[in-house]
Amino acid sequence: AQSVTQPDIHITVSEGASLELRCNYSYGATPYLFWYVQSPGQGLQLLLKYFSGDTLVQGIKGFEAEFKRSQSSFNLRKPSVHWSDAAEYFCAVGAESNYQLIWGAGTKLIIKP
Amino acid sequence: DAGVIQSPRHEVTEMGQEVTLRCKPISGHNSLFWYRQTMMRGLELLIYFNNNVPIDDSGMPEDRFSAKMPNASFSTLKIQPSEPRDSAVYFCASSPTGRGSYNEQFFGPGTRLTVL
Numbered sequence: 001a002q003s004v005t006q007p008d009i010h011i012t013v014s015e016g017a018s019l020e021l022r023c024n025y026s027y028g029a030t031p032y033l034f035w036y037v038q039s040p041g042q043g044l045q046l047l048l049k050y051f052s053g054d055t056l057v058q059g060i061k062g063f064e065a066e067f068k069r070s071q072s073s074f075n076l077r078k079p080s081v082h083w084s085d086a087a088e089y090f091c092a093v094g095a096e097s098n099y100q101l102i103w104g105a106g107t108k109l110i111i112k113p
Numbered sequence: 114d115a116g117v118i119q120s121p122r123h124e125v126t127e128m129g130q131e132v133t134l135r136c137k138p139i140s141g142h143n144s145l146f147w148y149r150q151t152m153m154r155g156l157e158l159l160i161y162f163n164n165n166v167p168i169d170d171s172g173m174p175e176d177r178f179s180a181k182m183p184n185a186s187f188s189t190l191k192i193q194p195s196e197p198r199d200s201a202v203y204f205c206a207s208s209p210t211g212r213g214s215y216n217e218q219f220f221g222p223g224t225r226l227t228v229l
Contacts, residue, residue: 034217041222043204043206043221043222044204044218044220045220046218046219099144099168099169100161101158101218103155105155
């Protein structure tokens with residue numbers, strides 16, 4: 001079955017610390033992978049996406065993600081978080097043959113001052 | 114570009130009333146999606162339109178829900194009659210191509226619906 005797992009419901013990190021949010025997927029076709037961010041009261045905004053090529057992709061706001069096919073993972077990273085990064089982060093997977101995105105449950109990021 | 118526009122941003126209504134949510138997608142985008150977000154169920158796709166035609170409405174929870182897209186710049190999601198379990202945030206998203214999953218979906222700010 002197609003699925004996306006974000007194993008951490010909440011993550012708390014100190015401002016200035018590094019961040020890694022985990023995403024694992026199960027998908028039959030070659031996946032297209034996305035990370036979105038949702039700030040409180042807002043819609044979802046795309047951080048970055050992977051379709052093919054270099055498995056390390058750069059996104060907005062200083063985020064990056066690495067596609068590891070052998071581990072079926074697409075983890076999101078940031079070297080130093082800012083208080084404004086407090087939000088909920090969603091991983092999603094799709095494919096060229098299918099319009100629909102499969103969404104993870106989201107990880108809520110809490111920043112400690 | 115103004116982005117995806119949704120109205121109203123907040124709606125409070127009483128059980129049994131009709132609710133209409135509105136969406137204006139980004140100009141030139143030909144795919145439109147309606148989602149519902151709740152704490153319990155996360156983000157759920159309700160219906161997908163391509164070139165104004167409903168392609169997949171399998172996510173519409175029941176007959177009380179209906180969606181239309183009369184033209185490329187407007188869509189509605191209607192709930193009639195509304196029930197308290199319909200309380201959620203409803204998002205509209207648009208995408209620039211017919212096969213939207215490999216293109217970015219641009220989300221509106223959402224409509225927070227509360228049914229009392």
